Amino acid sequence: MFCYSCGCHLSEHDFCTACGVDVSLYKKIVHASNMYYNEGLEKAGVRDLSGAIVSLRQSLKLNKNNIEARNLLGLVYFEMGEVVAALSEWVISKNLRSDKNIADVYIEMIQSNGSRLDSINQTIKKYNQALVYCIQESKDLAVIQLKKVLSLNPKFIRAHQLLALLYIESEEWDKAKRELNRCMDIDLNNITTLRYMRETELMLMPDETTKGIRRKNDDFVRYQSDNEIIIQPLNMKEQKRSGLASLVNIGIGLLIGLASMYFLVVPAVRSNVNSQAQEEILRIGNQLDAKSAEITDLNTRIETLDADNKKLTQELEGYVGADGTLSTIDSLFEAAYSYLETQDAQAAAEALESIAAEVDVATMSEEFKRLHQALLTTIGPELAVTYYNEARTAYNSEDYEIAIEKYTKAFYYDETNVDALFSLGNSYRRSGDTTKAIETYERVIELFEGTKSATSSRQYINSLSD
Numbered sequence: 034m035f036c037y038s039c040g041c042h043l044s045e046h047d048f049c050t051a052c053g054v055d056v057s058l059y060k061k062i063v064h065a066s067n068m069y070y071n072e073g074l075e076k077a078g079v080r081d082l083s084g085a086i087v088s089l090r091q092s093l094k095l096n097k098n099n100i101e102a103r104n105l106l107g108l109v110y111f112e113m114g115e116v117v118a119a120l121s122e123w124v125i126s127k128n129l130r131s132d133k134n135i136a137d138v139y140i141e142m143i144q145s146n147g148s149r150l151d152s153i154n155q156t157i158k159k160y161n162q163a164l165v166y167c168i169q170e171s172k173d174l175a176v177i178q179l180k181k182v183l184s185l186n187p188k189f190i191r192a193h194q195l196l197a198l199l200y201i202e203s204e205e206w207d208k209a210k211r212e213l214n215r216c217m218d219i220d221l222n223n224i225t226t227l228r229y230m231r232e233t234e235l236m237l238m239p240d241e242t243t244k245g246i247r248r249k250n251d252d253f254v255r256y257q258s259d260n261e262i263i264i265q266p267l268n269m270k271e272q273k274r275s276g277l278a279s280l281v282n283i284g285i286g287l288l289i290g291l292a293s294m295y296f297l298v299v300p301a302v303r304s305n306v307n308s309q310a311q312e313e314i315l316r317i318g319n320q321l322d323a324k325s326a327e328i329t330d331l332n333t334r335i336e337t338l339d340a341d342n343k344k345l346t347q348e349l350e351g352y353v354g355a356d357g358t359l360s361t362i363d364s365l366f367e368a369a370y371s372y373l374e375t376q377d378a379q380a381a382a383e384a385l386e387s388i389a390a391e392v393d394v395a396t397m398s399e400e401f402k403r404l405h406q407a408l409l410t411t412i413g414p415e416l417a418v419t420y421y422n423e424a425r426t427a428y429n430s431e432d433y434e435i436a437i438e439k440y441t442k443a444f445y446y447d448e449t450n451v452d453a454l455f456s457l458g459n460s461y462r463r464s465g466d467t468t469k470a471i472e473t474y475e476r477v478i479e480l481f482e483g484t485k486s487a488t489s490s491r492q493y494i495n496s497l498s499d
Contacts, residue, residue: 062096066092067092067099068092069089069102070088070089070101072088073092073106076088077105080220081220081222082113082219082221083220083222089102089109090106097129100129100134103125103126104122104123104134104135104136106122107119107121107122107126107139110122112219113188113189113190113220114190114192114219115189115191117157119139123136123139123140124136152186159178159182160179160182160195163179163182163192166178167195172199172202173304173307173308174308174311174315175195175199176199177312179192179199188219193212193213193215193216194212194213194223194226197209197233200212201232201233206233206236206237207237209229210233210237217230412446413447414446416442417443417444417446417447417450418443418447420440420442421443421453423435423439424439424440424443424453424456424460428456428460428463433460433461433463436456436460437457437460437464440453451481454473454476454477455474455477455489455490457473458474458477458493462493462497470497471494471498475490475494478491
């Protein structure tokens with residue numbers, strides 16, 4: 034036994050020799066838990082599984098860390114067919130002590146066998162379905178389901194008990210007793226089983242207190258001789274019978290036989306036909322559910338394909354429409370051919386600017402970007418000089434709007450022209466657009482650090498910020 038506070042081994046003293054905590058009450062609780070565990074072990078040994086469950090639960094209530102009691106409780110549940118409850122106890126045991134725990138073997142025994150897991154799952158589903166049938170008053174279907182459950186798990190006590198209860202309801206006492214005997218083979222002292230058995234035996238056997246005694250309002254005396262039950266009518270005198278009387282009695286017997294057949298055999302046949310019809314309806318319902326699910330899935334796929342088709346159609350129109358990608362590529366080819374034929378840089382520049390306004394060049398194909406950059410590099414220096422001169426003329430004339438437009442194009446076609454970018458910042462500053470001016474000066478500093486224009490730009494930023 035170990036101390037609950039520090040985990041050290043406890044001695045015979047009522048206190049822990051390591052940490053000094055009082056363990057007298059703790060020892061009593063642990064001893065009581067072990068006593069209930071031993072009691073549960075003894076009951077399980079004589080197949081009193083219900084009593085063993087009560088004792089083992091009491092043991093765990095006192096000491097939840099009693100691994101042996103928890104593992105034994107799982108084995109008892111497993112023996113009663115309660116596989117899920119058994120697995121729950123073993124998983125808790127494994128979490129409490131992961132090393133050197135036999136619960137690992139029990140869990141592995143179940144989980145390593147895929148067919149056993151599937152059988153357990155089917156058992157639970159069929160038992161629940163049998164309960165549904167009982168609620169729906171479909172007792173024949175419930176009996177069929179329970180028989181399937183017991184074929185998969187013969188030790189499932191609750192299924193045996195429910196099947197026995199259905200037999201009792203239909204007054205099939207022999208079948209009910211047979212199922213209850215199977216329950217008692219598994220668990221001797223199950224309260225539910227004993228209660229059902231008492232009711233069944235009362236209907237199968239006469240009451241011991243009435244042997245040989247005439248009951249009130251009865252017309253016969255019933256008593257037991259050895260293993261036989263004797264029923265003797267009272268106040269009955271044997272009459273002499275003639276041949277005609279014998280024939281009449283024979284006819285009456287035939288009529289009673291036919292009536293018995295009609296009232297006993299026909300309902301059984303009808304019940305069998307109804308049971309088969311219910312199974313057929315259930316099978317057709319399952320097929321309809323599967324077909325409905327398949328149709329829903331196909332409709333969803335059709336909707337998805339329609340959406341993809343619309344998207345691809347829109348993308349295709351983007352490629353082949355009046356303003357599509359293919360049209361833009363044709364415009365680039367036309368601009369390149371026109372420049373090669375006429376050497377008109379201004380016309381080529383207008384074509385390039387039109388293309389840049391229609392599409393994002395960075396998203397186009399590599400071949401498109403290479404041709405665009407080649408054409409831009411070819412006409413760029415010439416256009417940059419032209420736009421720079423036009424911008425300087427507009428700047429000197431204090432037409433800053435035109436100057437901004439021309440300086441922007443001059444730097445676009447020649448990104449090494451620091452004077453164009455610096456003059457663009459001056460144009461913004463002169464036009465009163467302080468924000469754009471600061472942004473342009475910061476770009477000068479970023480791209481042309483160490484130049485005179487960068488130094489002047491820093492001074493202008495400081496003055497504009499102040």
